[in-house]
Amino acid sequence: MRHPPIHELLRRAAELNPDGTAVIDGHRTITYAELDARSDRLANAMAAEGVTRGDRVGLLLEKSIEAIVGIYAVLKSGGAYVPLDEGQPLARLSYIARNAGIHALVSEPSRLAACESLAEAGVPLRTVFGADAPSRKDGFRAVGWEQVLAMPARAPDVAVDADTLAYILYTSGSTGEPKGVMLSHENGVSFVDWAAREVGLGTEDRLSSHAPLHFDLSIFDLFAAARAAAPVALVPASARVFPTELADFIRTSGITVWYSVPSALTMLTLRGGIETSPLKTLRVVIFAGEVFPTKYLRQLIKLVPQARYFNFFGPTETNVCTSFEVPTTSTLADTIPIGTPLPCVTATIVRDGGELAADGEVGELMIGGATVMHGYWGDPERTARTLVHDPGRRVYRTGDLVRRLPDGTLHYLGRRDAQIKTRGYRVELGEVETALLALDEVVEAAVIAIPDDAVTNRLAAFVVVRPQLEEGALKRRLAERLPHYMIPDTVEFRDELPKSSTGKVDRRSLSKNGV
């Protein structure tokens, strides 16, 4: 089944519900008609600055009304947006911006200095939109909102089809550099279309946006809201940290549909005070990104009994590919299945030898169909290794080990490789090890994941250093290369690392003795 492009969802919402609120951003709101018009104007400003079909445009600003205007403007220009998480170190951001070939950014006045740093770090920036005054800074033009809003409110006529790239999301790469997952309009809309039906979204719903834009959970928040012509309320930074503020936010915003990583729900359950002030408006709670410890999920269901609960599963490369509705009336098993494949995808389980796994047998999950990415940006080799081209469709080797039970549900068992989850983020242990070994003093390094109830995994590093290097200094220098969630929680200094008979670092013995 083919779908319209993502921004067509916005246009339809603007026709169906022009005065309906599209985005709630603190005390500010924007209607669907305004969001559509303003993103048209920005798309025209982008065209005037030479942004054309196929261009990648970076987003370097806080999640806000402006950021969402920026997203739709890029899509209407026929471009692909690339969220740049400002919490990440400059070295990593500039790598991503250079790798994606970014010449234009949507940003904000307070981040003009960050834009300049990117330009200094070798990103060939031509234009920064959303910066205050029209000026020429360090070779790039800053185009302010005043100038943008003077453009016509009719989108430029750019041909966009289902296979046009819509966004590139960078995730941790095992070789030490992040990799850009290329997703098309069809990838996004086929998921959103299914999800909106599955949870029965309507105009009366109120969605929340908890995940950052570089996280694919945001695809549901923004675009499923547009498909339903319903408002999405952006979770304020402080409510992301303080549980009772988060509970207040859900109550006062009247959120009906919640979607986040389990850890946000865990903190709400443990410290949100929701047994005394219940969350009555919630009717759907969706979680994804990591395993939800069943003991907390049970508590949450008890505290918010009226809601339906969904476990969405899928790596960024397949958006969401399987889903499970958690039964709330019967007792919950200790592990929740990842469920059954979306109707628009096929899930096959392949054993090590290459043959299909029978029910109950463990194998690697292969996902084919409409939600599967188009590859890794600028990396055909890696793409060829992970995307198998079946006649007429793409099949992604997830690297996830699963088992299908006779009732048809899939159960997640772990990874084939050294990719782990921590705090909802996906981390390749190899990328952390590479960053450690890039420090002159580090002679040997191994990073292992230690299972942790609250954050899924904590990272433990074992290093051999010459000459001496302090833990604080080591972490500081890592922070110049890695985002905070990839900095090891603990660092243990050793004279040497244990080796297996083949001379490889023996991670198993480290995880037994080291902690």
Add this chain to the structure above:
Amino acid sequence: MNTEERVRDFLVEESSWDRPREELTDELPLIENRVLDSMALLRLVAWLESEFGVEITDAEVVPSNFGSIERIGQFVDSKLAAPGGQGRV
């Protein structure tokens, strides 16, 4: 060691703080600077309860008590000074 110093030690060790210890000042806003995320906050609350022998209610876990090391120090010290507050040091 006063409360602020002990909290600072905890944060240097347990949070995502990766700059020199002396830059983690009493006044530094912990949320804006991403020193505390939700999980680090929960660990901090649990640690304060066991380390200082105080009980912290959900409603007390708010920015006015946890926005900076200074505020955490004042909050914990006021709990310890309150009638019935039994501090273990």
